[in-house]
Amino acid sequence: MRSTIVSLLSLFISCFILMLGNGLINILLPVRMQLELMSTDTIGLVLSLYFVGMLAGSVISKSLISRAGHIRMFAGSIALAAVSILVCSLYADPVLWGAMRILIGFCNACAYTAMESWLNGASTKDTRGKILAFYNAVILGATFAGQFLINIASPTEAILFVLSGIILCLAVIPMSWSRHRGPEVTETVSMSIVALFRRSPLGVVACFTSGIVYAAVFNLIPLFASHYGIEGFDLSIYVGSATLGAFLLQFPVGYLSDRFDRRSVLLMALLLSSAVGFSIQLLADLEMFVAMSVATAISAGIIACTYPLSISETFDKLKQSEMVSAMGSLILAFSIGGMIGPYSISLLMGLFGSQTLYYQVGVVQLILAAFVVLRMRIRPALPAEDQENFVMQSGAVPASVELDPRIEYTEATMPLSPEVRTAVEIAESDPGTAVRMAKTMVQAKPEQGVDIVAEVAKVEGVDPLRLYESMLDVVPDQILEITSAMVKATPELGYELVRKLAESNPDDVVAVAAEIGRISPELRVDMARVAVESAPESALEVAEYYAQVMGDEYGAVRPADREDDTSDQAAAELVSQLSELAPEQTLDVASAIVEAVPDSAATVAAEVASNLYERQADLSDSGPETAETAITESSAESEMIANTGDESWQQDAVDLVTRLAEVAPKQAIDIGVAVVEAQPDVAVAVATEYASTISDRQSELAEADSETSVQDQGYTETIGVSDDNPEKNSVAAEAAELVSRLSDAVPEQGVDIGVAVAEALPEAAVAVATGYANALSERQSDDENDSEAVNIEIQAEWETSVDNQGDGTEQTARLEVAQEAAELVSRLADAMPEQAVDIGAAVVDALPESASDVVEALEGSDQVQSSDLVSDLDKNKRQD
Template sequence: MRLTLLSLASLFVSCFIMMLGNGLINILLPVRMGFEQLGTDTIGMVLSLYFVGMLAGGLYARHLIRRAGHIRMFAGCLALAAVSILVCSLYTDAVLWGAMRILIGFCNACAFTAMESWLSESSTKDNRGKVLAFYQVVVLVAMFAGQFLINLASPQGTVLFVLSGILLSASIIPIVMSRNSGPQVEEVEAMSLLALLKVSPLGVVCCFISGLTYSAAFNMLPVFAGGYGIIDFELSLYMGAAIMGAFILQFPVGYLSDRFDRRSVLLVILIASALVGFSVTFLAGLDLFWPMSIATGITCGIIACIYPLSISESFDKLRQSEMVAAMGCLMLAFAMGGIIGPYSTSIVMDLFGNSSLFLFLGVVQLLLGVFVVYRMFARVALPVEKQEHFVMQGAASAAMIDLDPRIEYHEVEKPLSPEALIAAEIADSDPAAAVKLARAVAISTPEKGAEIAGAVATVEGIDVLRLYEVMLEAVPDQIQSITSAIVSAKPDLGYELVSKLAQSEPEQVIEVAAEIGRTIPELRLEMARVAVEAAPLSAVEVADYYAKVLAEERESIRPADREDEGYEQSSEELISQISNLVSQISNLVPEQAMDVAVKVVEAIPDMAATVASEYAENLSECRSEEMIQELIDTVDSINTPEEATQELNQEAVDFVERLSEAAPDQSLDIAGAVVEALPECADEMINALSEGEEPLENEMVVSLDDRPEGKTAL
């Protein structure tokens, strides 16, 4: 994680400087327009136009990146944003400032998209959530610090406008001077607003109201403060309290959202925010600055939390494959609210005075609360344990779609290094030379060995097994990564390659097989087989690992995905994988078959009946005359066919008892599955299960009586 953040240092520095400039601009413009005696409604209109530009930028940013290039687009947009704020210093004209505000919004949206794609490429599935959190901290800290820059000069002059332009221009330098190249940007198809509204009405409405209240609060707050004589450093402190509240309150709200019904949490915080907001006006009238600032921080913090809550609420109702498309729609709803927010609020403030800001915000939040109550009666709440986790999302910047840990992760395909490209080209004409080159590079530069081996393995005509043997001999300490790279290139040779590894490095087989099985699911059964063949004593460990992997995949299927047409098919495939896993390992090491089955059931309790049925089928095959005779010949204590049958029946009973301990709620299903395959052991099964628990005996008898005739011995 530390290395990832260090590699992104230039981007975070650029982001900090850029948001420092934006923080200054956001407080400077409303203050300056107040000094120019512009009407409150005019101020609101100018500030609203920022979100018009942001909406346009969100729609066209990816197209501009593909056309002009990642870094050039980033530099060009921030340079244009700097020009826009400098133009504002030349003339105090509402129309001109409105046009420049649109331009700044457009440029910021493009810059956010560029930073998002950069961060996404540099992060992994495991650390992308932490990268997102660090990015949000950088943005909010810079916005907070930017509020205090207004005290460096008079807002009535041009110095602060020039300083804002300098900061925006300076933010270009770290990224332009970075060694990293810009990543590829893929097109994201947005879901229609109407389609999302049908799936999650509350999520869309919350996102719209979030844009309205957030833009109104943070844009019109300087105007509100000016009406109570809060200027200069006090204004910076007051605005800083609002921004700090937006950061701090995401932690307790997120905690509550993950542990209680999300709609109930949303309703409570909306009521709390409205009541605290009403108190701000009262405290301001009493000239109580610090209590007023704290109350403002609380209500503005809750307003900032509505946006991530709306995303979580929408995700609760969406299939994972729909999340990326839905995010574009949610951003559209937020931007539409942002366009309406400052202007509608300014009209209210113009009619009823500046003190009506928090009254207006409170009424809007209470109306949203009424809609929340309606949705609580209209749709049953999702169980808390199945809700999507709350993820911190700052409304000041564009949503980080690819960094959201709830979004389906897609591995970024990085371009091959020059050495790998040369090796692949040589392999086309001279495969033997390419194998020698791969060996030489792996010895001299071990960190590139896996990449080159994988590149060479993809070329037609290459003897992949020979390549693997050479690499195995040359760099045995790198063989785990090399094996994974070659198997990824040639999955059909996975079993043979890992089998070769088992001959020379058996101690590494289990770890390598587990990694390949994790990254290439279709090879799991083959990897389990080769791991058990290489280390038979590890059969239970291998079964335990793969059972837990399959259990995690099954548990990770979201409620909305379970309603998908393909869910039943994928569920059947998963059941088949589990059944085949037990059967395969049991055949390889029959003496550990029972332990393997128990481990699988411990990981996936509701698969107990399926596992029991598979195991019982194997026991049934052992009852042939040949197997009975083999038991008599090999086991000293067994001398007659009756004793052999009794031993097998006892094994079945022991199996049911052990499986029932692993999955107590499935006891009857386990016993029923075994008796169905082995009807002759029904009496022993009932006796074993009914010891001390007569109700179980009765249920078992009823269960067996319900089975088709001929299936039981009763």
């Protein structure tokens, strides 16, 4: 990071000098206009026009950079800004000054765009946030220092105007002498402000309002100070306190906004700022200058924080791919507010006096606070951990889109060097000789070999694979960098290129493939495949590397992007490819991926289950000789898939569920259901093994964090769990949910599943019976709803016959449900006769229509006969 700052030192010096001049101009103009006895509303109008130029410059600046380049555009803009301020020294005319104010705003916007684009070209994904923070610190520090330059001479003289022009001209020199090249500028399409308002009403309104109050306070504060006779060095101190507050307050406000509901923080900040602002006039009347300056720093600091808070609030509601286009509309909203603020507030100050500045601003803040309360009532709060991070932004300059670390990172495209441009032109004119030409040029300029090869590979008609082979001979020491560059240039050939690397540099292929997959997620599966093909023993290593990468990516997925997130499919595809190439490491690979991306557990489990079954089926179809060969070739693989019997496959499925449940315990049931849905014939085996691990897993979860227990209070109530032991409740609830979910997946094995789980967990037998009965009841309701929907679609002339048929179908379905419930009760009663009464009662409570069948199923049980259950059920049956 330090080396990056040092390399950009000339740019930061130019930025500091530019803002030093702007700091002087921002305080000089309102003071001089007041000395010229211009009316308050005229002063406000002239100052508002700055944002008109700022908005125009932000729209046109990128096209100017594309035409003239960064340095020339920056130099031309600053020279024109110097001319405009020097013109202001000639005539104190509000119309002239208004025109020059527009010009200064335009020039500054162009200069800011040039600097920020340059910074973006020099930053990386990891450093751009720090560079943005340093950039904002330079801006605010220079603005603060520039306000003290007004004490060099009297504002009534032309000296300060000339000094401002000199400072602006000096800002051109460091950047003009720099050897760095700025990146190519790309145009972006802005999201409609109406569309943005629909997505985040509060963000847009807060951004617009922040433009009003920010521009009003930081432009009209000299008029307020003049009313109380604050001038000279005291004026610089007072105005500087507002700028200092704008810098310092961003740290605590940002800290709070990242840890609490951002809207609540914004509401409290607005109320505090307005309350403190209302006190400033009282402190000024009491001539308490220090207290007045501190209060101004607090109020102005919060006002400055409203802008970055509004950006963060808006980003909370957007997909990451929408942030860049939304930023243009946010800048527009802020600029419109900036145009309105100084003039509208100056009109009120003309009516009620300059001392009422903070009263007017406070009222605007209270209106925004009321809107915040309204939005808090309409839309629930986003969890604090899901909110976008607060990023320091200065209202003095347009938000830097490229440098904002919340924006999806796109590597800046740098202009081609003369040598690379020549190579591309030759390749375009004669693709047949492009490889020989590139080979010659790289031999002559090896330091530009990577750039030359990457650009020539993009030319239509050039054979990238042949070009790559030639580079293996010419610059073998750069082949790793060339491989990465060529894969980025021709991603469709990524697999073939890395395969060729594997032939020449087998020791490096795993590292290169892993790094390419990290940078380009769309190539991740291909890179994993080529890495494991060249080094099969590296399958787990590759899986663990990508698991860490995917885990980091998954953790960074924003709430608004979750509907488009495909992490589970990507994880399953990666596991599928690796397990195909290294089947003996399938479970290890799957466990590593699921541990990093827990929400992919079910998808990965289903994919692995299908692959294991297909592989076993292939071995079985190929006959015992092939299976024997498989055993001979790989003893590890034989343990998993060589035995083609049903027992082996069931054990594989059980092992899969057990391993994945260990690394993703919260998704344990989803894992079991996914495996059973993929291969229904393993349902009972999976249920039995899973049930045997429930108690241990619940104990571990309870010890780790009581809130992570699988027990769900609402669910335990539905299955009748009322034991005072929380852990026992959790075990029973999970067992019941397991039976319910698995019986839904394979209803034909539902009773077997229920009995298997109850035998593994006798203490959960009643909960299992209740859960199964509830599942039967829900299934019956779904069938009845489906039947009713079908009947509605039948033509009118068949209505009577279809209704009768529907009634018969419905009665048949109910009879089957009752019989299935009775079968469950009968089998559970045989397995656990001491709980037969409770089991029967639980099922009848959940499915009253099964009472007769349950009675018949239990009539042979001595324990049931000795209880009142049968007589009670018979009595209910006769009443029915």
